[in-house]
Amino acid sequence: CGFPSVINDYMRNIQAEEQERVKPEFYERFIELVTKDALRQGKSDRTMQQVVSAIIKIFGSRSDFRGLAVEIEEPISHPTVIDYLRLMEDNFLVQVLYSYDFAKKRVRYKAMKKIYFTDSLIFHSFNSWLHGKDGYPYSEEFMLDEDKVSLLVEGVVCNHLARVKEVPIIKPADRFLWFYYDARKELDFVYQRENGEYLGIEVKYKPRVSFKDVAAINMPKLILSKKEFDAKGDIAIVPVYVFLCLLESSVKNL
Template sequence: MILSLLEKNVNPRNVFYISCDQVPVLSYKHLMHIIRNYLETYGGDLNYIFIDEITRVKRWSYGLKGLYDSGLLDNCIVVVTGSLPIRLGREVELMPGRGVEENIYMLKPVGFREYVYALLKFSNIIDIENRDNFLRKMDSLKVCLENELSSILNAFKDILPLYPILQKIFNIYLKTGGLPEIVNDLEKYNKIRMATVESIFNLILNDIAKMDRNPDVAKMILDQICIKYASPISMYSIASELDLNPHTVKDYLEIFEKSHIINIHYQIDVRRNSVNFKKNKKIYFTDPFFYYVVKSIVSGMDINEVLIEYSSSEFLPKIVEGIVIEHLRRTKEKPIVREYTTYLYYYMDGRGEVDALYRREDKHYIGVEVKYRRNPSKRFLKTPRTAIRMML
């Protein structure tokens, strides 16, 4: 972002950057003092202020709120980043009405569409002819679940000519997920290094350590998520399996979810037409590679052995289900403004299950059932239709 501003000939004096893990910012008052001094010296018609790793400063929102309310930030665009989403989110909630709303962005592993673009533009892992032409066709193909069902089906027909190449790329995505460092490993070493795996696992446990929780307990809970992957599960069953208090399990799962490591997929209450937080949940990782990382670390297997075992097993459809649920969640999620629990659920009754019910803007639902196999038979496509009709 800073480079982009400089390329647009923004005066370098009007761009201020500070990293709170490189410069010792002692308190929010100290942060206010630093920014105030900068603006008094270099303040212009428009200043850009970038504050990295702001979550290292306790109660940083007090500082920015004080500067904003005093008018010092009237001619400023302030961008703050932090690697601890939980604390970042808590502080943001303390700044209502100060330009924060709808300006919060969470950096997550890339989804499949972005992955296709990145792989074809910046990588040589896959070799195809006429890359630019393929990408232009991709640009014109977008399926919106808010549209009529007929237009959605027509979009699928348009995608079919691109299917062979998309399938090749998807097979790679199933192994690497949306993590750039994994693709880099494959490109450089033709394999994924355990050093990279350990680095990613440490990132997964990063918030746990910063929140003064036990990494060993976290590892056990992550292992249970893998064992029960994509299956309805309760906090109590995990707690019972690990001899833990259910509140402890809930606490760790909330940290993982707010750190964007997992998705907790809730069941819908048909009678109330809303989410049921008490029923069993389905838990997915936000990126397929997180699953492989946990399996590798917990089992002691080399990551490449884990990939061979799971990419050719009957477990693969569950990995794909997690990818689809994450994609649906991202379609219209906006931090604080619109949580995914307002539009995405799963359905289950005594006759069957629907992997995802997507609530459209017109309050109607579209059911999404994920089947990843060559020839799915009709018995795999049975759904509890009566209950769904009740909601429609």
């Protein structure tokens, strides 16, 4: 979580040995702010809820805007879905990750995309809102599923990578951060360094990791593990917490 007030509350509750480490009002306040902002901009909080629900169903997976619209139970056009998604992007709630075409050296804006929540608190607030559950207990229940946790970690990595070089308006993240897929393989993240070279990054937040867990693409690659360190050829395995600690953030980033 990147919200200082929530982190402070969490630390206080640990010291006080409280069972509920994050108070319900933080989740409630967040949802209230999001829905009020949507209403101020002429949006429907019900439609917002449905779009959020659809994003949660597919987050971290390849999809397109039409596919996102299909996940919504009520008939909503995909231009409407895009409108709400852009609003969420502008409010730093989600990040849309585009794929990259190495042959043409350009972003594939019309191809499949991935959507990540920019912060774990944002995800858990939305998830508890959709299911009518208390935020912290429901987040603990969610965190018991290792595959779901891995998706959240992917989102955290995505957000941190974007902040390394991102300069709002002038240099958005889609100028240097993408993912890659073809008919046979996929790579979670492709990061372009200042010298133009590419770095492939695969998140495997699980107890055991193999060098085979990353797609065979001709570039240096990192596998971000739960605890393991290792290296072989152009592949390094590094714990995700170490990787994130070593990343710098753009001075222009908010």
